Amino acid sequence: MDAALYPIPPGTLWFRLEVxxxxxxxxxxxxxxxxxxxxxxxxxxxxxxxxxxxxPDDPLTVTVHGAYGQQQVQCRVYLADALVAIGTGPGTATCEVPGGR
Incomplete structure (x- = not known):
């Protein structure tokens, strides 16, 4: 299962999203x-x-749907160079970005 890999410091407001x-x-x-x-x-x-x-305490959910709904798709969320969330799936992927508490 995909999961957050790096703890998010309190007060964090921006991330980089890659799909x-x-x-x-x-x-x-x-x-x-x-x-x-x-x-x-x-x-x-x-x-x-x-x-x-x-x-900064508000969690975010990123959901990605591939155009044809059957191929692999992946979302990745980074804070600077640290990977904080990843989601992979056939057709749909979800990244959960926790709040900064």
């Missing part, structure tokens, strides 16, 4: 536990972006 997969495109959705949703929409793979949260 890779065998499909040429995917859909990226980001949801905060507070209920706010940010969607990158359909993107070309591989994809990278800055991921920002307004509250």
């Amino acid at each position: 890779v997969g065998n499909d040429p495109r995917g859909t990226v959705d980001v949801m905060a536990s507070s209920g706010s949703t940010v969607s990158a929409g359909e993107v070309a793979l591989p994809y990278a972006a800055r991921l920002t949260r307004n509250d």
Whole structure:
């Protein structure tokens, strides 16, 4: 099972998101536990972006869907060069970014 690999220091607001997969495109959705949703929409793979949260204690969930829904897809979230979350799956992958408490 994919899991966070590096503890996130308190107060952390931004991360780097990377998405890779065998499909040429995917859909990226980001949801905060507070209920706010940010969607990158359909993107070309591989994809990278800055991921920002307004509250450092608010966990984020990144869900990635491959265009065809059957090929391997992976999301990775980094803090500087440290991998803090990874998710891999056939068609869908989820990265859970914990709050900074």
